[in-house]
Amino acid sequence: MKPAKELLAELEEKGFLFxxxxxxxxxxxxxxxxxxxxxxxFFERKSYLTATIQILPLALILGAVFGWGLWxxxxxxxxxxxxxxx
Numbered sequence: 001m002k003p004a005k006e007l008l009a010e011l012e013e014k015g016f017l018f019x020x021x022x023x024x025x026x027x028x029x030x031x032x033x034x035x036x037x038x039x040x041x042f043f044e045r046k047s048y049l050t051a052t053i054q055i056l057p058l059a060l061i062l063g064a065v066f067g068w069g070l071w072x073x074x075x076x077x078x079x080x081x082x083x084x085x086x
Contacts, residue, residue: 009081011074019074024067025060033059 002010011019036059037051044051 008074008077012078019071020064020067025063028066029060029063
């Protein structure tokens with residue numbers, strides 16, 4: 001796992017769409033949705049496929065929101081780093 005400063009620098013370099021869709025929706029939202037649907041299927045006695053279909057859209061949206069916030073933090077840290085260098 002990368003240190004936080006390297007991750008934030010990478011996100012600032014690669015941009016908004018990378019942060020929101022890749023880091024947020026795919027790297028955070030998808031695994032969260034699959035694990036949460038597994039928990040729902042276990043506790044509510046639903047099939048795993050039904051639980052996944054119900055949860056996955058919301059999990060991807062929440063992951064995108066997480067990626068958007070992560071991108072904002074990366075921008076703020078980049079500004080702070082540039083101010084410290086000046």
